[in-house]
């Protein structure tokens with residue numbers, strides 16, 4: 001990539017080409033739930049699919065890196081930020097269509113709002129995902145799940161846009177979903193998903209959702225910024241239990257602290273930097289590996305870091 005990116009003409013070119021909001025040097029802090037992260041060279045909110053396609057063609061032809069951000073609920077963005085274009089689909093791609101049990105949702109829709117809409121329409125199957133922060137696009141990328149349910153459970157197909165702006169539909173069977181492994185093809189953006197929901201009683205759905213939300217609040221530290229579980233569950237074990245047994249609850253690096261309520265959460269307690277959080281992650285991995293011989297795999301995703309795994 002051109003080291004002088006973004007040159008002024010490129011910004012002006014894009015201003016002319018695109019209809020949605022385009023901002024230079026946008027801090028990503030307020031777009032991540034950790035509330036850390038440096039600026040994106042460019043930040044773009046497309047108005048619709050065509051606007052997104054125009055950007056995709058432009059960055060594809062010039063080999064400019066881009067990154068789609070959802071609610072940033074699983075991201076650790078570096079203090080240096082992201083060199084390229086960060087795209088936010090929450091304004092332009094949040095449509096919802098319900099036809100009996102078939103539901104199509106735009107990838108920028110917020111999962112929480114979507115699930116309450118399903119409940120109001122007596123459509124079940126994904127109610128146990130209530131309380132997972134993020135968008136539909138982020139949930140499909142991560143195959144987000146909780147309490148034995150995953151977003152892929154009700155999935156029929158995904159509409160995706162390739163880098164050249166072309167739109168294709170992939171059936172669920174074409175995507176190798178797994179535990180926190182969703183649709184992660186790096187050259188494709190999720191535009192919308194189609195689901196087949198289950199006819200359900202709205203009041204029963206509501207009481208399940210209320211109960212799940214109560215359980216989340218009692219077991220998770222929700223009053224400080226975090227990005228949920230930092231590490232994936234190692235086979236047959238719980239990352240939080242290993243971290244707790246390694247004596248790491250309450251351990252701190254700068255403003256980043258291992259939660260005393262749920263040891264697999266790192267909290268931004270006091271103006272933490274992304275580097276503080278990253279250093280704490282490394283410390284936890286080293287300590288757990290030395291103590292139990294288990295290598296913890298990151299569930300949080302690193303964005304804008306050089307030379308890290």
Ligand SMILES: Cc1cc2nc3c(=O)[nH]c(=O)nc-3n(C[C@H](O)[C@H](O)[C@H](O)COP(=O)(O)OP(=O)(O)OC[C@H]3O[C@@H](n4cnc5c(N)ncnc54)[C@H](O)[C@@H]3O)c2cc1C
Nearest residue numbers: 070071072073074133134135137138139141144145190228
């Ligand atoms: C308090 C808390 C509790 C949590 N609990 C859970 C839980 O119980 N279960 C769980 O699974 N997760 C949990 N998480 C993690 C997080 O909520 C999920 O990973 C969620 O799916 C992230 O969605 P997002 O929209 O914020 O995605 P982001 O974090 O913004 O992005 C995640 C990835 O998805 C990609 N992406 C986003 N949209 C698109 C798109 N349209 N096309 C292509 N790629 C896209 C991004 O590029 C990135 O690679 C929790 C997080 C928090 C803060």
